[in-house]
Amino acid sequence: QWVGMGEALYESEPVVRAVLDRCEDVMREQRDVSLLDVMFGRAGHGDLLDEAAWTQPAIYALECALTALWASVGIEPEVVVGHSLGEIAAA
Numbered sequence: 001q002w003v004g005m006g007e008a009l010y011e012s013e014p015v016v017r018a019v020l021d022r023c024e025d026v027m028r029e030q031r032d033v034s035l036l037d038v039m040f041g042r043a044g045h046g047d048l049l050d051e052a053a054w055t056q057p058a059i060y061a062l063e064c065a066l067t068a069l070w071a072s073v074g075i076e077p078e079v080v081v082g083h084s085l086g087e088i089a090a091a
Helices: 007-012 014-030 035-040 046-050 052-072 085-090
Strands: none
Touching (some): 007 052, 035 052, 046 052
């Protein structure tokens, strides 16, 4: 993970934006800090990305957004594999 991960895709790809915005909405219900601010290093929250409580949801959100982007252009894998949190995104 790194501050800024997925930001260019968020800015340029509506499918990615829609998924990350949905993840943002879900996280906002639980926390007072924006997931997107943490991921993109906005509002001084980039340092939180090193905390597992933010790293894990950020990676999951980005994995789901990338999967949706691939599906939107016709890429649908026959098999997916994940490790750790990636197992949830793969499911």
